[in-house]
Amino acid sequence: MKLTKVMAMIASTALIVLLGACGSGNSSNTASSSKKNDKITLTYLDYDGTRDANNNLVSENMAKAYHKLHPNITVKVDLQAENNSVDFLKKLDLLQMSGTTGDIIHTPSYREYSARAAKGFFADITSNFDKEGGYKKLYDYDATVSGKQYAVPFQPGIYMTFINKTMLDAAGEKLPTTGWTWDDYAKLAKKLTKGSGSNKVYGSYMHIWPEFRREGLFNSVMDNPYIKKDGTSNLKSSQFTDWLTFMKGLETSGSQLPYSDAKATNMNYRDVFLQGKAGMIVMGTWFFDDILNTQKFPHDFQTVLAPFPVFENGKAGVTQGAVSYLSVAKKSKHPKEAYDFIRYMSGKGSVAQNIFPSTKGGDIASVLKAKIGKNTKLLDATSALSIWDNKNMVPNMVTRDADKFVEIDSIFDTETQKFMLGNQSASQTMTNVNNQAKSIIGK
Template sequence: MNVKTVTKTLAVASAAIMLLSGCGSSGGASSKQASAGGDGFDSKAQTTITFAGWSLDMTPEFKALADGFHKAHPNVTVNIKQYSADDYDKQLTADISSGAQPDVFPLKNLIKYVTYSESQGLADISDIASNFKGDKHISLSGYERDGKYYALPYRTDTWVLFYNKDMFKKTGLEEPNAKWTWNDYTKAAKQLKQKLPEAGYDANSVYPMYMHSWQAVVQSFAIAQSGKPASQTFLKADFSYMKPYYKRALAWQDDKLTIDWNTAFTNKVQYQPQFGTQKAAMMPMGTWYAATLLTQQNSGEAQKFSWGMAPVPQNPDRKVPKTPITFGSPTSLAISSKTSGQKLAAAKEFVKWAVGEGGANELAKLSTTPAYINDKITQTFFSPEGMANDAASRKAWSTHDMKLEAPVDQATDTINSILSDTHSAIMTETKSVDAALKETTQNVQDQGVLDE
């Protein structure tokens, strides 16, 4: 199977072009990847490097990577430095500014890369990146900055459509597929609203869908599926492409196809129990949720039922593409520019392993989606008992055209902050879609952050 995890670059200003991509592997990479040295790495030298992580009790991937690399390289010890999950970027940026950063550290998403790159705290690891250009199992798109690479993605979570197979079977409806548009999604939701009570589900608590309260659930789909580069829309304060997405979102809640936004936001409704306790038949969510659902079904926190993953519905105003378009964001690994000598060599070897097949296999064992995906990794990811492992779910997970959640630019944080207010104003229906988007354009222009 020719597995694709395509991350096509959103057109952004050159100053915002970003991080980097995947790397070779000590655990099954090609000979070309395996020979990519880390500045004279001595595998026999006793070496200790530090690695940043967060919420270690609930996020086992960091320990899995550290232990997996140590097993492959017994003379290298990887000590994990724990940060706060909520304040990770703030704490790490402070450490970089003071020169106290760990040897290796994750960058949660690409949007913050401008901040990190300006700190000059990231080492140039273009030598590792060069071994992966053209590798069909991992994408380098969007990571080059002025001809150099400063980080590598080790995991990539994209958005798919989770759905309850039992609900569809009991109602006699056809399951979601790659040809669905948002209009098909709406049609199915309306049919579910009628048929779910007939199938024995409580009409007062079970909904056809759940759309979480995050602004990305509307805005990032609109960005990804608009058909226009963000440099011509988002970064020019033209948000007209969001209008049909908001019109649909409002119609869904007005027709009681989902919990309304105000209730979900005010009551802090969480997506895990909504889908996990069969309160929703369909739910767009990131692939990270697969691991949570699997764990909760095994522990009893979630109910036992059959579920699957399908591609997210596509823009009905455009021709349905052969490869479904969705959004997501890679999580990357960077190396401190302060690290040198054997520590730098070991850090490079660790990053090379972690973002390649070796690290990908360790992540897949945890049902965590790695950036490097091949047949072996796919098999590992879908092997746990209870995991959705039908062919359609496998394809939805592995084959898609992933756009960035938001463009990488110095203006993005400011624009996103304004758009957050826009999202709540529209979804609470305190402002019309047209009025809110028009006001947003003016507010962004007033900030003076737009590209000329």
Template sequence: MQKRKLTAGLLCGVLAAGLLAGCGGKDDANTGTGGASPDANKQVTIKFHAFGSEAQQNWSKVINAFQTKYPNIKVDLVNLSEKGDTQEYAKKLDLAAASNEAMDVIMFSEAGMYAQRVALGMVAPLDDYISKEGYKVPEEYKVDTKLNGKYYALPGKFNPWYVLLNKTHLDEAGLKVPTDWTWDEFRDYAKKLTKGEGPTKRYGTYFHGPQGGGWLEFTRLAMANQATGGDYLKEDGTSNLDNPNFRKSIELRYNMEKVDKSSTPYTDMISQKLNYRPQFFNQAASMIVIGSWMNSEIGGTEQFPLNFNVAVAPFPKNNAGDKETYSMVTTDFYAMANNSKNKDAAYQFIRFATTEGVIAQEKYVPSWAKIKDDQLSSIIDTILAGTKNPEKVDKESLKRVLLSAKSTSLVPPTSYNADVYKVINEEYEKLILDKQNVDQMIKNSQERTQKLIDANKK
């Protein structure tokens, strides 16, 4: 399962100093020769620091495909966590950097991990290479990885959020699989899909957060389907809680639970320690908003068999007239080590790994926007083939959603992101437990977040 929360404040003290010494403190240090290709006659070996077992990641397929295309570049995989534990990986990576070990390509699993290492000078900007090759990242990839005006990584896999649907329930209610819809329509579907009363009641939807300072995506659903402004803080570090879509997100959640009674009560989620997988697969809820890391499970697994038909709908929009479908997206960030002595070759591998390499990997849907429909169809077939009942999945709906989704812009995490999450979680709980109203919840969240911002100003 994907890690859900941004890592913040990972590095400090001696380690931070060691990283800066080992990586070079300036953004533009040793950036090589722009987008130049390495000399085809010169043999080069690059170190690729990554994580995940061969079964999880198919690294040999990626590396073999790359070395076939670029026989002069040998890739030495440095796997810092065979079990795919990203926390173990981060610790070992930081120690390696502090020891000034040779590094060329570094993989990060989440935006927080990526942004923190950029701030410490561990990775080099790729802008010169991108400019020389002549493409624009937002047109080439579905995830925009820009930080502070520069590109320090290119995105690998593409896991947008979407809505999983119990198609059997939809058919019973005479509802079509949405191909383009709004949060108002999502709310209407949830009401129509809710059935029964008491312990056996079936809810239209289940929201898996916020809880314990995590899964905060569920308090910014209407914020996340915009090109920018999808998070609680803006890129300049100021508060974004006066954004009307924050209020809309909170009101949506409140009204669906308290007025419509179409979403599983928050108190049930907390007291019964509910999880989205059993809620959906046991048919206690007809729809769940979740990330597409579920692609490999929606056809049913040993633990959660599939006894109904499944379809996929896009992340709902705020307004019917919105042209694009944006959502939260998780990805892998492929970056170039600032102390790399093989920057041209490192860039060549980054570019391959985030385009043709993801296809060769046969594990994920790529962030690469140039993927063809038949390639995506083949990838989805391969992913679904690993499930118990792929024939019960509406593959066309899944394909349609994955082709059209885009990510809201990345906001660099701060060292106090977790504190902001805690504040919003606490204020939301007071609201949903009827200890304050929506106006008070918004006001208190704004005031407490502003205090955190002010306290952390340098």
């Protein structure tokens, strides 16, 4: 249902109440009263406007492919806000007020998903997973909220080290392998650095997102880096100051493009790497599509992939992870059919549309090879697959105390910017973060 219609309903309080009451019958029950051959239409609320070469929505391609397999199921894609998850979530919240959230809902991150699961937006589908052997048997990316699952993970990504092979070869260096450390990264960055002034090529670039000011901790601290499992603060850990010091050291050595320059000009990390301004960048696997898009990002060098480096007490194979979520709306009249569709989307449906599957044992290789096609001179599939297929690969995401994480991360962002711009020390930065976060952690 489009927003204009929803707003009309919201304008009438009586109608809202009536709709909410009428739609409350299914709650979290995932059993369906529909017969096997009944004609069923599922409404899929989405924000992802990704299109194929023929300008068709990939989500609609997936819906049509599913319909061929299940002729009695038609999935209607309702694109509420194309490629704008912020606006989409605002509209989703309005739809929830009216009681018209369709059957399937796409949320962009664990934080947004878990917050709405706690508010009762989604059906509890834990029992559905149990019938298939349990959630952990099916997925590596967590969807647990207060001990239950309300979604399947979708469109997964992991962070890798992207390296310009031409520069790597010119430096006489080999591609790093599993177990290499951030100290190794710093040494390689120095060897990849060359030139001076406006023609200088840096060995490394760390983007201006706040996550890069704690990037090393993704390998050494599982889940929420700010709050321990027992609910107490982790902000006094020396790993924060150690990482900030490491970041600054890359800059002072001349090996990394300065944060101040990147911030002042609002640099695009895609341009920095693909225009050859930096030889190495740590980024998520969604970057593959940009590397292969030479019309938008013209370049002729091959990108090779190295694992996420190990920091201090970290473990090889652990890397930063990212994923969106597909849920069954709590008031869906066809929860079983909706569940079956999102399971399809996260696995075989993704593979068929050249989207990386989120299921354990999903065919990552065929998707990557299909993406690359004949463009093997642009992206090396072998090095990428050696990382993704590593049995020790663990995607590390924030799921614990996600609401508090968001608040603390805002403080961390503000204070660490001061450090990167040379306005305060690393120790003072973390003291400030710790002092301001006490009230949040103590909630």
